[in-house]
Amino acid sequence: MAEDHDLENTPGKRLQALSDLARRLVSFFSLVLMALVLSILSPYFLTLENLFAIGLQMSVIAIMAIGQMMIIIAAGIDLSVGSVLALSGVVCTSLLAGGVPVASALSAGIGVGVLCGLLNGVLVSRGRIPPFIATLGTMGMARGAALIISGGAGIQLLELPGAFTFLGGGRLFSVVPVPVIITVVLALAGHGILKYTRMGRYTYAIGSNREAVRLSGVNIHRYLTMIYTFCGLLCGLAGVILASRLRSGQPTAGTGWELDVIAACVIGGASLSGGEGTILGAIIGALIMGVLRNGCNLLDISAFWQQVAIGAIIVVAVYIDQYRHAR
Amino acid sequence: MNGCPILEMERISKSFPGVRALNQVSLKAFPGEVHVLLGENGAGKSTLMKILTGACLGDSGRILVRGRPVEIGTPRQALDLGISMVYQEPSLALHLSVAENIFLGREVLRGRSLGIIDRKALVRETGKILGTLGLSFSPKTPARDLSMAQRQMVEIAKALSAGSSIIILDEPTAALSEQEIKQLFRVIRELKRSGIAFIYISHRLEEIAGIGDRATVLRDGEAVGTVPASTPMDTLIRMMVGRKVEELFPRAEAPKGEELLRVENLGRKKILQGISFSVYAGEILGLAGLVGSGRTELARAVFGADPRDSGRIFVRGRPVQIASPADAIANGIGYLSEDRKLVSLALSMSVRANVTLASLEDYCLGPFLSRQKEYRAVGRFIRELAIKPPHPERKVKFLSGGNQQKVVVARWLATRARVLFFDEPAAGVDVGAKGEIFQLISRMVAQGGAAVLISSYLPELLAVCDRILVMCRGRIARELSRGEATQEEILYYSAVGS
Numbered sequence: 001m002a003e004d005h006d007l008e009n010t011p012g013k014r015l016q017a018l019s020d021l022a023r024r025l026v027s028f029f030s031l032v033l034m035a036l037v038l039s040i041l042s043p044y045f046l047t048l049e050n051l052f053a054i055g056l057q058m059s060v061i062a063i064m065a066i067g068q069m070m071i072i073i074a075a076g077i078d079l080s081v082g083s084v085l086a087l088s089g090v091v092c093t094s095l096l097a098g099g100v101p102v103a104s105a106l107s108a109g110i111g112v113g114v115l116c117g118l119l120n121g122v123l124v125s126r127g128r129i130p131p132f133i134a135t136l137g138t139m140g141m142a143r144g145a146a147l148i149i150s151g152g153a154g155i156q157l158l159e160l161p162g163a164f165t166f167l168g169g170g171r172l173f174s175v176v177p178v179p180v181i182i183t184v185v186l187a188l189a190g191h192g193i194l195k196y197t198r199m200g201r202y203t204y205a206i207g208s209n210r211e212a213v214r215l216s217g218v219n220i221h222r223y224l225t226m227i228y229t230f231c232g233l234l235c236g237l238a239g240v241i242l243a244s245r246l247r248s249g250q251p252t253a254g255t256g257w258e259l260d261v262i263a264a265c266v267i268g269g270a271s272l273s274g275g276e277g278t279i280l281g282a283i284i285g286a287l288i289m290g291v292l293r294n295g296c297n298l299l300d301i302s303a304f305w306q307q308v309a310i311g312a313i314i315v316v317a318v319y320i321d322q323y324r325h326a327r
Numbered sequence: 328m329n330g331c332p333i334l335e336m337e338r339i340s341k342s343f344p345g346v347r348a349l350n351q352v353s354l355k356a357f358p359g360e361v362h363v364l365l366g367e368n369g370a371g372k373s374t375l376m377k378i379l380t381g382a383c384l385g386d387s388g389r390i391l392v393r394g395r396p397v398e399i400g401t402p403r404q405a406l407d408l409g410i411s412m413v414y415q416e417p418s419l420a421l422h423l424s425v426a427e428n429i430f431l432g433r434e435v436l437r438g439r440s441l442g443i444i445d446r447k448a449l450v451r452e453t454g455k456i457l458g459t460l461g462l463s464f465s466p467k468t469p470a471r472d473l474s475m476a477q478r479q480m481v482e483i484a485k486a487l488s489a490g491s492s493i494i495i496l497d498e499p500t501a502a503l504s505e506q507e508i509k510q511l512f513r514v515i516r517e518l519k520r521s522g523i524a525f526i527y528i529s530h531r532l533e534e535i536a537g538i539g540d541r542a543t544v545l546r547d548g549e550a551v552g553t554v555p556a557s558t559p560m561d562t563l564i565r566m567m568v569g570r571k572v573e574e575l576f577p578r579a580e581a582p583k584g585e586e587l588l589r590v591e592n593l594g595r596k597k598i599l600q601g602i603s604f605s606v607y608a609g610e611i612l613g614l615a616g617l618v619g620s621g622r623t624e625l626a627r628a629v630f631g632a633d634p635r636d637s638g639r640i641f642v643r644g645r646p647v648q649i650a651s652p653a654d655a656i657a658n659g660i661g662y663l664s665e666d667r668k669l670v671s672l673a674l675s676m677s678v679r680a681n682v683t684l685a686s687l688e689d690y691c692l693g694p695f696l697s698r699q700k701e702y703r704a705v706g707r708f709i710r711e712l713a714i715k716p717p718h719p720e721r722k723v724k725f726l727s728g729g730n731q732q733k734v735v736v737a738r739w740l741a742t743r744a745r746v747l748f749f750d751e752p753a754a755g756v757d758v759g760a761k762g763e764i765f766q767l768i769s770r771m772v773a774q775g776g777a778a779v780l781i782s783s784y785l786p787e788l789l790a791v792c793d794r795i796l797v798m799c800r801g802r803i804a805r806e807l808s809r810g811e812a813t814q815e816e817i818l819y820y821s822a823v824g825s
Contacts, residue, residue, distance in 0.1 A: 197694045198687050205684060208673035215632055215664060215671070216685035216738070217653035275675040 026320060027268055027284050034291050042298040050294065052177050056245075058290035059179035060085070061257065062283055063238040065264040066190040067117075067231025069282040072265050073194070074227050075207040075274025076124060076131035081235045081261050082254035083142035084116040088239030090146045093155040093249030102163045109243070110236035116142055117232015121225030139258065146251040155249035168244030179241050183283075186234065190279040193230075203227055207274030263310065264289060267317045288313065331394055333358045333524045334379075334410075334493050339388035341374055348374040349385070352550045354543055356493065358522040361515060363535050363556055366545035367567055367757035372528055375545070376495055379526075380412045381405040392493075411486035412495040415502075415755065417478035419470040426453035426466035429485045456484045460514050475618060476507030480514060487518070494518075495526045500534060501754050504617035504783050505818055512538050530757060532560045533786060583793070584608030586644065587777045588660065588746045590629055593638025598624050599801045602638070606746055606777045611768065613792030614781045615817045621801040622781045623665055626748040630662040631655045642746075656685060661744035663735050665751045665781075671735045672723050679705045679719040681734050686741045708737035712767060729760020736767055747771065750781045765791055785814045799824040 039046040064081045071078050092109025096102065116138055123134035157164075170178040194200035202223045205213045214220050243249050266272070267288055268281030289310055296306045334356040341349040349371045356362045366372045377383045379390065381399045389396050392408050399405050419428045426449045435452065437445040453466035462480055470478060479499055486494050496515075500508045515525060515538060527539060535542060539556030544566040551566045586605050593602040599621050606612050614622045627633040629640060631649040640649055642658045649655050655662070664670040673681055682705050683690050690700045705719045712733045714726075723731055732752060739747050749768065753761045768778050768791070782788050788795055795812050797805045797820040805820040 196696055198691050198696060199694065201680060201687060201696060204676060205673045205680065208675045209670075211670050212673055213684065215630075215652050215662065217651070217656035217742075218684075218687075219651075219653060275673070 027281065027288065027317065031284055031288050031291065034288065034295065038291065038295040038298065042295075045295070045298055048175070050298075052175070052180065054287070054290045054294045055180040055183070056177045057293070058286045059177070059183040060238045060242050060245075060254075061260050061264060061289070062183050062286035063179075063186055063234050063241070064231075064257070064261045065268075065282040065286050066186055066279055067234035068261045069265045069268070069270055069277050069279055070190065070194065070203055070227050071131070071231050072262075072270045072272060073207045073274060073277045074203045074224065075210065076224070076228070077135065077262065077272070078120060078228065078231050079132065079135040079258045080116060080120060080138035080142055081231070082257035083139045083146065084113050084232060084235040085239040085242060085254040085257065086251055087116065087142040087146040087149075088113045088236040089243035089246075089253055090150045090155060090249040090251050092240045093157060093243050094149055096161070096164065097155055097157055102161045106164070106167070106240050109240040110233065113232045113234070113236015113239060114229055115232070117229040117235070118225065120232065121228030124228060125221035125224040143251075143255075150249060150251040152251065154251070157247060160247060164244055165247065166244075168241045168246075179245070182237070182241065186237075187279050187283050194279060199223060199226060204275055207276070209275075260289065263314050266314055269317075269321065271321065285317075330357065332356060332391075333393055335391040335394075336375070336379065337389050337391070339375065339378060339385045339390075341378060341383070341385050347548055349378075349548045351388070352545065352548070353388075354526075354550070354553075356524045356526060358492070358524055359519045360540045361519060361525045361527050361538055361556075363527045363529065363539035363542035364545065365529075365532075365535075365542050365563060365567055367759055370545040370567070371548040372545055373497075374548075376412065376497070376526070376528070379405065380410060380495065406489060406491070409490060409492040410495070411489060411491035411493070412497065413479060413482040413486060413499065415498040417475070417482050419478055419481060421471035422469065424467050424469055425457070425464065425473070425481055425484075426450050428470050428481055429453050429456065429466075429488050431485075433489065452488070453484075456488050459517075460484055460487075461517065462514075474507070475502045476504075476510060479503070479511065483514065483518075487523075492522065493524050493526070495528070497528045498530060498755065499527070500529065500531060502618070502783075504619075504821075505785070506617055506822065508534070530755070530761075531784065532563055535563070536560075583610055584775065587642065588629075589641040589644075591639045591641070593625070593628060593640075594636050595624065595628055595634065596636055597801075599628060599635075602803055604796060604803065604806075606779060608745070608775050608777055609772055610793040611772055611778045611780055611791050613788040613795035614779060614798060615785070615788055615795050616798035616804075616821045618783060620798040620821065622798050623750055624801075625798070626662055626750055626779065626781060629655070630660060630748060632662065656742050656744065659743070659745040660748075661685070661739035661742055661746070662748045663739060663750060663752060665754070667728070667731055667735060667755075672731060674724040675722060677720045678709070678714065678723055678726070678734055681723050682708055682719075682737045682741060685738050686743075689741075704741060705737075708740065712737055713763065727757075727760070729756040729764070732756055732760065732764055733767070736764065740771065745776045746779070747776065748779045748781070751783065752780070753782070753784065753787060785817055788812075788817070789814065797821050 044050055064085065068078055068081060088109040091112045092105050095105040095108055120135050120138050123129045124131050127134065166178060168179055172178060172181055194203060202213060202218055206220060206223065210220065242253055264285035265277060265282050268285030270277035270281065292309055293306055332355045336354040338351045338353055339349055340351055352371065352375060364372050378385045379399065381402045381404050384400065390399060391397065397408055399408065420431065430449050435445045435448040437443045450466045457466060460480060464473065464477060470481065473481065483494065499511060503511060529535065536557045541553055542556045542558065542563065543553045544551040544563065546567060585608050587608050588606040591603050594600050602625060614625065616622050624633060628635045631651045631654050640647055647658050649658065668674060673684065679701055683701055690697055690704065702719060709717045709719065714730050714733045723734055726734065752764050756764065772778050780788065780792060789812055793809050795807045795817065796803050797807065797817055799821055802824065804825045807816060
């Protein structure tokens with residue numbers, strides 16, 4: 001028998017558990033460390049105003065990262081998030097410009113996101129197209145559609161309904177930006193789904209061993225479709241929030257953001273081979289990027305160096321992860 | 328066994344945090360010797376071999392190759408000293424040809440520094456090596472078209488072409504049929520004559536006398552002793568576990584009950600033809616046959632994991648539609664696949680998540696998981712199946728092979744399936760856990776279920792099955808009752824057909 005495999009309650013086991021915990025907290029501590037350094041370097045950093053500015057800036061990326069994280073946990077990837085964000089913003093604002101009521105225009109914008117997610121899900125599951133390719137296709141189609149609908153230029157709104165601008169520009173108790181609140185609520189929902197529902201369990205299981213899940217009688221197609229559709233929903237929501245903040249529909253909005261979103265997930269501990277990751281990680285990942293950008297701005301470091309720094313952080317985060325796995 | 332040893336490992340010790348994996352283990356191998364390394368999973372065999380191949384470093388002790396003390400710090404250094412390991416699951420690049428695989432990393436180049444591969448030379452050299460091994464396939468065959476046995480031979484050929492004189496074989500026969508084992512042994516004997524030393528790790532005790540010269544038994548990280556390979560099997564087992572051989576496959580007799588599953592005229596193009604059989608409550612039905620005879624394919628087709636072209640399935644007399652694993656599970660049929668790690672387990676997940684994977688709906692309230700229900704059920708399975716360590720949150724990748732298999736068994740018991748297909752349940756599992764798994768199967772059958780057991784290991788089938796269906800080339804060649812089944816009979820029908 002394998003008694004000698006039982007390392008329970010030995011110092012080694014505890015050490016392993018401790019280092020596992022340390023790894024999980026590494027991104028959190030880096031965030032705290034960055035904040036600490038910045039608050040020393042710039043007195044403005046640690047003001048409520050600035051912190052909410054970071055939150056507001058990152059909320060759109062963070063919302064999409066919640067959906068992306070689920071897809072990555074299921075061993076997939078969604079490259080279309082930035083384009084879907086633009087399309088839903090354009091659809092929503094063009095309807096508003098045409099005099100459609102706010103509620104309907106918002107629903108349509110979000111609905112377009114859901115449809116794009118559904119398309120991704122069906123292509124990936126039933127169509128058996130690798131996620132990278134399928135969502136690359138959707139990325140092109142959604143961006144193209146956004147440009148067609150808007151005629152290539154931004155859709156400017158002459159009249160701005162209050163309910164619409166509140167979504168991206170409003171503040172709760174005239175302090176907390178609405179997008180930040182939406183992000184927190186969605187993060188809690190995403191965390192709940194992953195941790196406490198059957199769908200969450202299957203998400204991890206599909207990413208860990210898809211064939212095992214299939215042979216356990218689970219309808220993989222259905223769950224994969226649900227996961228991609230959920231991500232589409234979040235992108236649609238992020239799209240209308242961004243449109244509200246920009247007070248216009250920009251067909252080129254979110255260009256290249258898919259990479260920011262994926263970076264947030266990876267910095268937050270996702271493994272691109274699937275099976276690993278948490279929503280909290282995605283949020284911390286997004287915050288690390290936000291704090292870094294904010295810090296560079298406060299310290300007058302050029303935007304070009306910001307890109308170098310974020311690139312380096314991604315590499316370091318994955319390197320730490322690889323090191324942990326190699327042991 | 329005359330002359331100088333080609334390899335000496337002296338008083339090797341190795342500790343991992345909290346556990347002493349090896350304690351003063353010594354091992355000597357001579358040119359032309361097949362030195363068998365025996366021990367249960369966790370006895371220290373793989374750690375010892377990892378130290379020999381440079382995959383990990385020993386804490387103390389020394390290694391001598393051809394009488395000279397050597398340092399082995401990396402796999403590269405081991406290779407340079409002529410030490411190669413052939414793993415249980417061959418690790419070939421499946422899209423490359425046999426020749427390209429054999430010379431991977433040591434390509435024959437044309438025009439020295441240009442890096443252009445001399446394909447003709449590659450094929451020619453490979454042809455020579457395959458020739459000396461008596462292998463008939465072409466050097467240009469893509470590795471994916473080879474059988475498991477052939478892939479193993481290619482691994483051995485690779486070791487030879489790298490100039491290795493010490494070859495470690497890790498459970499080489501685990502995935503092979505009787506026929507293929509014979510072929511492998513012929514190659515080993517051929518190579519012995521040219522002075523190659525083999526270190527041979529196997530769980531199949533009865534094949535040791537046939538191929539080995541001496542055997543070293545490890546138990547709990549210590550060498551129990553080195554004995555001639557012809558030592559009686561029960562003595563060897565006693566050295567490994569301190570237990571008698573008859574206890575290994577206990578079998579409670581259960582009366583044959585109602586028909587639980589009937590398959591009629593099942594077929595799948597080129598793979599399965601006209602298969603009909605029934606399984607009754609209280610019986611273990613064996614499926615024997617060579618690798619590739621369609622046993623796994625049959626189980627998968629009945630389970631709905633692979634498509635079928637024809638055939639009807641009846642569960643307790645009623646016709647049922649099975650188009651997917653979900654349908655099969657709903658009808659009380661389960662399938663434990665052949666390759667645990669690749670197909671059955673979500674390795675990065677907990678024991679709990681793996682056990683409830685196929686019956687998760689039972690542990691939910693609406694879309695929400697009920698942790699309490701899960702813990703209660705998983706705790707019960709851990710106790711009943713003696714899964715070690717008994718922790719529901721332990722990731723399954725940290726469990727031994729035997730315990731991983733128990734987790735899979737628990738998953739299917741949790742679905743309350745009445746008919747379970749076990750595909751090579753004991754492959755890569757140590758002797759102790761093997762006994763436990765067969766005990767579990769017997770218990771499940773005694774409680775009114777039925778098991779269909781696929782195994783390439785005939786003594787296992789003969790010991791536990793009530794009936795045996797012998798398959799050959801996608802058909803059922805013969806049904807043998809417990810009384811009439813012998814190894815010879817089974818081998819005859821697997822090879823010849825009806």
